[in-house]
């Protein structure tokens with residue numbers, strides 16, 4: 442399944458009768474997931490008969506005429522469960538996106554059983570795309586948290602940072618959550634300033650990637666260095682430094698003292714494109 446071939450059925454999922462019909466459809470399939478794991482079979486997403494799984498079916502959409510759901514199997518151990526990062530490295534981009542979608546949705550339900558407005562237990566509606574509070578009527582939607590990730594370049598050098606928890610030698614593009622009231626461009630400039638004490642200009646959007654740890658959307662940017670001396674600006678990073686193209690080419694090839702994020706990460710796309718430039 443490629444994500445683009447999935448019809449999310451946004452206009453129909455509020456129709457309870459239509460939902461009941463597709464839930465009862467014997468051809469309905471489901472992905473077995475938890476907030477951070479997904480069930481695989483032969484290196485692909487396992488599409489199990491929905492009727493075989495216990496739990497609230499969360500509608501992902503339609504693949505052709507086939508309804509596809511996710512079911513949270515936390516607490517019901519299954520064989521074939523793999524960590525999302527491990528799975529993403531193995532799956533096609535489309536299936537990795539689908540795994541991210543299913544896990545993010547399941548994780549949101551698991552973390553939001555109660556109304557954020559009044560504390561009452563909420564009920565699942567619209568195939569799992571909203572939770573409704575029976576007491577105060579509030580409608581809660583799954584959230585997606587935007588994160589900007591930026592490759593800052595200055596001619597033949599690029600700025601990367603390193604988090605203490607990463608494997609030894611790994612560096613990546615600078616990233617941080619967008620704050621309320623900010624544009625994406627403002628978030629890019631603020632994050633780079635906070636983390637690396639550097640000013641940037643001309644932020645340019647490149648691509649995006651759902652990142653279900655637990656519910657982020659990574660928004661990848663490039664930006665031009667516009668001043669300041671690179672140094673660690675806050676506690677998130679233990680080092681920031683400039684890299685030459687040759688250093689990053691060596692890291693991409695798996696040689697030398699430095700390492701890059703895994704190919705599934707959008708940071709790797711940004712770095713790979715920069716390395717490839719003449």
Ligand SMILES: [Zn+2]
Nearest residue numbers: 556559574577
């Ligand atoms: Zn409420």
